[in-house]
């Protein structure tokens with residue numbers, strides 16, 4: 612076996628990864644190919660030191676398991692190092708500006724990644740302001756609008772299952788009930804924007820209060836027109852999942868109620884029946900897969916029998932978060 616890591620393209624060096632929509636189809640293809648290469652090398656025990664001694668700053672305004680650890684493990688495997696920056700224990704909490712964060716952290720290292728996902732209207736703007744001043748690439752680890760690291764890993768997982776040509780597959784992106792916390796809107800928004808680009812037929816389902824933001828909805832409609840796929844919105848999980856190839860039910864919040872968790876949960880309580888159970892999965896195609904970005908509220912968003920069942924791909928999906936994070940860092944930093 613050849614034990615030497617293959618080289619990585621340098622044509623994306625210095626580029627930000629703020630929304631999947633910012634990258635062309637060819638650039639997304641390059642990111643996926645790079646992730647596949649890095650995954651193979653990782654599994655084969657081949658050391659892939661593409662970023663020796665390089666530093667990435669990971670700024671978090673919210674909690675994380677997968678995102679933080681996939682970036683930290685990923686940069687270590689690439690030969691670099693991550694600094695964890697908590698918004699609550701850094702000077703961000705005293706109002707330090709995104710301009711200062713961009714300029715100062717750029718002067719210390721080689722990349723900045725940010726999670727700022729819980730305040731509609733703030734996260735994407737904050738990242739774009741950091742990126743305006745930063746001299747290093749800025750990566751979106753989840754904002755109010757998009758979660759491009761998640762949806763890239765989702766795409767990789769879907770391709771592992773169905774191959775590269777995804778035209779005419781149906782993906783059901785449905786709201787589901789979760790009492791643990793008010794989850795961001797960025798995953799369903801990211802999914803409808805990205806999957807419509809690839810020719811997949813996307814059906815979005817949600818109760819009336821859970822509309823998504825205007826811009827991702829507009830982009831999803833435009834992308835579907837361009838790719839010749841369909842994008843439809845229904846008001847129940849059953850219709851969305853009927854004949855689907857990919858079933859992706861998860862919770863998100865009411866846009867006007869972020870910051871008011873008690874009010875938000877009162878609304879959600881009306882829709883406790885929005886759970887993905889075996890009867891719901893039976894409406895999908897026989898070979899359909901179940902996906903969730905995690906963390907999932909077991910017993911509320913999904914039953915154990917589905918998330919632990921043979922159709923579930925949640926663990927390969929979570930694993931692919933690291934391979935895609937490594938690809939994004941190795942390509943841009």
Ligand code: CP
Nearest residue numbers: 675676677678904905
């Ligand atoms: N899916 C996801 O982004 O997981 P974390 O919130 O744990 O990072």
